[in-house]
Amino acid sequence: MADQQIPPEELGTGQTVENVSPTDLNVQPYEPPPEDPSGSGAVPPPPMSGLPIRMIIIAGLGLLILVGIVLGIMAFLRGGSGENGGEEIALTYWGLWESKDVMQTVISDYERQHPNVHIVYEQHSPIQYRERLQAAIQRKEGPDIFRFHNTWVPMLTSDLAAVPNSVISTDQASKLFPSGVVQDLTKDDQLVGIPYGIDMLMLYYNVAMFESAGVSPPKTWEEFSTIADQLTIKNEVGQIMTAGAAMGTADNVEHFSDILGLIMFQNGVTFSNLSSPAANQALEFYSLFAMPPNNIWDANQDNSIVAFASGQVAMVFAPSWQVDIIKSINPDLNFATATVPQLAGATPVGWGTYWVEGVSSQSTHKDEAFEFVKYLSEKETMSKLYAEASKLESRSFGEPYARIDLHNQLASSEYLAPIAEQAPYMHSWYMASRTQDNGINDKIISYLKDAVNAVNQGSSSTGAWETALQGIQQVLVEYNVESK
Known part of the structure; x- marks a missing residue:
């Protein structure tokens, strides 16, 4: 028994570990760990217990949660300032x-x-x-x-x-x-x-007609009138066969109100004082182009854009989007655009819409x-x-x-160069056509149309403008626009 180790399962009844002697259990005597081969005498560290490992895992998880919170706050702040992320x-x-x-x-x-x-x-x-x-x-x-x-x-x-x-x-x-x-x-x-x-409003002109007549796009209204007269062709009874320009009437001239507004601005009308003589003069000047016997246009002509596309009129005024309308009507028409005429010696004015x-x-x-x-x-x-x-x-x-x-890119465009040239002196007012607003523009244009038609039918431009002005003032009051 002294030299034999007794397993616990072989202990007899009534025998316990406590009353078994060390020799009966064959317990080996303690031996110190081997010396450090280096001779330094350092003792190796004991193996790590489970507690520090759990602490490290918990600390790591906490750090990850903290980073997530910080990132979430940053994403929220970016979303609130309109940057990427945040609220949809x-x-x-x-x-x-x-x-x-x-x-x-x-x-x-x-x-x-x-x-x-x-x-x-x-x-x-x-x-x-x-x-x-x-x-x-x-x-x-x-x-x-x-x-x-x-x-x-x-x-x-x-x-x-x-x-x-x-x-x-x-x-x-x-x-x-x-x-x-x-x-x-x-x-x-x-x-x-x-x-x-x-x-902006531009001058459209028929290139073939201009080349045939040996003329260039007019720079002034005086040149415009001369060229329009030169290019107008009438039959033996005075009916216009080819019109020099679409000017002077309201019902068949696209953008007539824009043209009239342009002339008013060029003539010095300040729209805070529409009762000035300059406004009446502009109405009279516009209407003269349709007054016989020297008229270059009349109420019998087709719609001005249709007439231009069909080669029935040499010059019209229109914004740039009419280029594609004209091309859709007549893809073969040779036409070009130019800046609008100005009053000689006056500060240039263009019309924006x-x-x-x-x-x-x-x-x-x-x-x-x-x-x-x-x-x-x-x-x-x-x-x-x-x-x-x-x-x-x-x-x-x-x-x-x-x-x-x-605008330097527009300057090299086939049709848009006039806009780049006129943009520095563009003006605008509540006479813009084709807005379909049923509001300030359309209501004022209605009174302007009555005024042009009245002059075409023989009324004085002064009386026609005074009547129109009463209606225009009512519209301006309706929309809280200040004007005298």
Whole structure:
């Protein structure tokens, strides 16, 4: 027994470990650990117990949780400042002239840069657009961003949010856009809209007729009158067979109100005082072109754009979008564009009529909406929109650039060079045709049409203008526009 180890299971009944002697258990004597071979005498560290390992695991998990919290806070802050991440934001954008395919090219670029922002673009019909827009905004069901005409500011006063100076101030805008644009879109020292395109009245002329007559586009109204007389062809009874220019009437001259407004501005009319003799003189000058026996146009002619496309008139006035209308009527017509005539020796004046982007006063995401509108006005975005629109079979070009620093590209355009030249002296007022607003423009144009027709029928221009002015003043009061 002394030399044999007894396993616990072989202990007999009544025998316990306590009453077994060490010799019975064959316990080996203690031997110290071997000495360090290096001779340093260092004692090896004891093996690590389970407690420190658990502590390290718990500490690591805590660190990971802390990092997650910090990253979550940073993502929240980025989302609140409009950067990537954060709250998902959907912005509705109502447009008019550009297709969804064209707009989506720049919208997709923006959404890639701002993953939390989604832009929903809707192309609307211009028919009753202004009324539908305002009704939707008043019901708080309208778009966050919408397109409106530059002359609609008085009608949309309560519907337009002011552009924050942190987005674009009026001082910054004056360096980016023509001064006339800044003036049109400024209310209470802040912008209420930002354009990515502009348009202006231009002179369209039939190249073959001009070459045949050996004349160049007129620079002054005196030259215009001379060329129009020279190119007018009448039969033996005085009927116009080929008109020199579409001027002098209202019902069959597209954009007659824009032409009349241009002449008024050039003649020194200040629209804060419409009763000045200069306004009456402008009406008389315009109407003279349709007064026999020396008339170069009359009420028997076709619509001026149709007549020009058909080769029945040598000159018309129109904004740039009529280029594609004319081409669709007669793809073979050889025509060109030029700047509008000016009064000799006077400061030049051009006529602007264009559409801009605004943000609804009812939008719950104004900051994000303005950031997108600002993006549309950036140089690269404008260039891309222009290029994408130009790819369409129905378009000869995109919307003419609003930015001054892109006008050098318009200067080399086949049809848009006059806009680049005239933009520095563009003006505008509530006589803009084809806005279909059923509001300030259309109502004033109705009174102007009555005045032109009255003069055509033999009334004095003074009396016709006085009658028209009474109606115009009522419209201005209706829309809170100051005028004497």
